[in-house]
Amino acid sequence: MGRRSEHSRPELREMIVAEGHRQISEVGFAHFSAREVAKRIGYSIGTIYNVFGSYDQLIMAINGRTLDLWLDYLESRLHGITEDRLRVAIDAYFEFAVVHRHAWTALYDFRLADDQPTPEFYQAKVTEITEVIVRELTAVLPSRHAAQARPLARSLLATVHGHCFFTLNGTFRLLGEIDPLAAARERVNDALARYR
Amino acid sequence: MGRRSEHSRPELREMIVAEGHRQISEVGFAHFSAREVAKRIGYSIGTIYNVFGSYDQLIMAINGRTLDLWLDYLESRLHGITEDRLRVAIDAYFEFAVVHRHAWTALYDFRLADDQPTPEFYQAKVTEITEVIVRELTAVLPSRHAAQARPLARSLLATVHGHCFFTLNGTFRLLGEIDPLAAARERVNDALARYR
DNA sequence: ACGCTTAAATAATCAATGTTCAATTAAAAT
DNA sequence: ATTTTAATTGAACATTGATTATTTAAGCGT
Numbered sequence: 467m468g469r470r471s472e473h474s475r476p477e478l479r480e481m482i483v484a485e486g487h488r489q490i491s492e493v494g495f496a497h498f499s500a501r502e503v504a505k506r507i508g509y510s511i512g513t514i515y516n517v518f519g520s521y522d523q524l525i526m527a528i529n530g531r532t533l534d535l536w537l538d539y540l541e542s543r544l545h546g547i548t549e550d551r552l553r554v555a556i557d558a559y560f561e562f563a564v565v566h567r568h569a570w571t572a573l574y575d576f577r578l579a580d581d582q583p584t585p586e587f588y589q590a591k592v593t594e595i596t597e598v599i600v601r602e603l604t605a606v607l608p609s610r611h612a613a614q615a616r617p618l619a620r621s622l623l624a625t626v627h628g629h630c631f632f633t634l635n636g637t638f639r640l641l642g643e644i645d646p647l648a649a650a651r652e653r654v655n656d657a658l659a660r661y662r
Numbered sequence: 663m664g665r666r667s668e669h670s671r672p673e674l675r676e677m678i679v680a681e682g683h684r685q686i687s688e689v690g691f692a693h694f695s696a697r698e699v700a701k702r703i704g705y706s707i708g709t710i711y712n713v714f715g716s717y718d719q720l721i722m723a724i725n726g727r728t729l730d731l732w733l734d735y736l737e738s739r740l741h742g743i744t745e746d747r748l749r750v751a752i753d754a755y756f757e758f759a760v761v762h763r764h765a766w767t768a769l770y771d772f773r774l775a776d777d778q779p780t781p782e783f784y785q786a787k788v789t790e791i792t793e794v795i796v797r798e799l800t801a802v803l804p805s806r807h808a809a810q811a812r813p814l815a816r817s818l819l820a821t822v823h824g825h826c827f828f829t830l831n832g833t834f835r836l837l838g839e840i841d842p843l844a845a846a847r848e849r850v851n852d853a854l855a856r857y858r
Numbered sequence: 859a860c861g862c863t864t865a866a867a868t869a870a871t872c873a874a875t876g877t878t879c880a881a882t883t884a885a886a887a888t
Numbered sequence: 889a890t891t892t893t894a895a896t897t898g899a900a901c902a903t904t905g906a907t908t909a910t911t912t913a914a915g916c917g918t
Contacts, residue, residue: 471885471895496773499875510897511876521876575771577692577831589836596837620837621825621845628824629817635773640785641792641816649817656852667866667914695904706868707905717905 479517479527481507486528487569495572500524525576526588532569533591536562540598552602552658553651556626560647563630571634599623611661622657626650675713675723677703682724683765691768696720721772722784728765729787732758736794748798748854749847752822756843759826767830795819807857818853822846 473481485507490498500521504511518524543558544551563570578584599619607615629650632638638646669677682699696717700707714720739754740747759766774780795815803811825846828834834842 475895501875512879512897513895515877516895571773574827574831577767584832584836592833592836617839617845620828620834620839621849624824624828624834624842624845625821625849626824627828628820628822631770631827632816632820632823635770636780637788638816638820640780640788643813643816646820649813649820652856653817653821653849653853656856657849659855660848660852671866696906697904708869708907709867711906712866 475517478509478513482514482517482524483527483531486524487531490528490572491566491569494568495525495575498525498572522578522582523585525572526578526585529573529576530588530591532566532573533588533595535566536570537591537595537598540595544598544602552606552654555599555602556650556654557647559626560630560633560650563634567634574631596620596623606658607661614661618657618661622654625653625657629653671713674705674709678710678713678720679723679727682720683727686724686768687762687765690764691721691771694721694768718774718778719781721768722774722781724765725769725772726784726787728762728769729784729791731762732766733787733791733794736791740794740798748802748850751795751798752846752850753843755822756826756829756846759830763830770827792816792819802854803857810857814853814857818850821849821853825849 482503486498486500486503489503489506500514501511504514514524518527539562540555540558543554543561547554596619599622600615603619603622604612604615607618629638629646632643633646643649678699681703682694682696685699685702686694696710697707700710710720714723735758736751736754739750739757743750792815795818796811799811799815799818800808803814825834825842828839829842839845
């Protein structure tokens with residue numbers, strides 16, 4: 467077969483990312499296969515390389531989709547909430563990671579080579595999620611500490627990430643921690659106490 | 663060729679783990695190859711399967727070696743220190759991860775299948791590292807909070823891990839965080855302040 | 859010293875992967 | 889209708905993890 471053009475380029479991109487995301491959510495990054503994605507959407511492996519150029523860019527696109535879903539979930543969870551918004555944000559962090567286990571883990575399983583810069587579109591998505599926390603922190607911090615919102619957001623993201631990661635990779639189970647979410651909330655509260 | 667027995671079984675195991683650790687330290691988990699390890703020590707791929715049974719067990723052995731080195735480094739850094747031992751422990755956590763970048767990252771890149779239990783020898787090593795922190799926390803916490811040492815150690819490990827992970831995977835650079843270690847120390851101090 | 863048993867080690871083999879690319883096909887342009 | 893252009897393919901390649909029949913030599917008993 468040759469040129470079919472049953473689907474436009476953007477349509478094809480979307481099909482590949484959607485199917486890729488479905489795949490990676492199902493089998494995880496370790497067993498993800500670009501060929502399998504091609505097969506599932508009825509195209510050949512060559513087409514994926516035409517559209518994305520490389521395996522790495524395909525993964526970045528799929529992980530980008532995960533970040534989109536994550537941000538959407540975070541904002542939807544916060545929508546209409548008036549109290550304890552930071553706590554809700556932490557809960558949402560965990561909830562998303564647990565529900566989208568494999569997709570979330572893939573965000574950290576995959577790393578570009580050291581000489582390859584993170585694509586701007588991807589950076590932007592990470593920044594967007596961070597900015598949600600900056601915003602929520604700003605609302606909660608005494609105004610004299612407003613300048614601390616951004617650095618604190620980075621540090622608290624890392625803190626919650628660590629707890630979430632140890633939950634999903636089994637470290638916490640191994641160590642006997644049965645309520646990691648509560649521990650994460652405590653650490654965040656401890657940090658906030660510093661700026662009272 | 664057939665049975666050579668130039669090396670005893672334990673010797674062979676050691677050769678494979680040593681070379682495997684060298685490899686994974688050099689190229690990272692993503693580009694690690696069991697065949698390459700076999701080639702480097704002058705044996706065939708089959709021999710590795712004879713000795714370790716599976717790829718997974720080989721990786722667990724190599725990661726176990728990393729945990730050994732990590733624990734050793736942690737204790738050696740603490741040796742003779744009389745003040746700020748917890749702070750030194752945090753620094754050592756970062757130092758080891760940065761110096762053994764690829765080997766440390768491999769600890770988290772690899773995960774056994776959900777139905778496969780973590781080998782006991784590996785669990786023991788993780789526990790040992792954790793117990794170091796429990797010990798140091800116990801020495802620092804007011805005695806009325808001694809019972810909090812273990813749960814707090816788990817949570818602080820996750821906290822420091824998150825900061826270390828975001829440092830190595832580029833997230834912190836992306837977000838403009840230039841002193842992640844300082845941030846990690848702050849979070850630990852914040853947690854300690856809770857138990858004064 | 860010889861032959862037998864047993865275990866170590868190999869090489870060949872398989873299926874699957876990422877990656878590349880010349881050949882093919884059909885849409886678009888002339 | 890013919891030519892040009894671009895999309896799509898599928899075969900080829902190098903590697904990988906994994907399996908297994910076969911070969912080899914060490915160790916043992918006689």
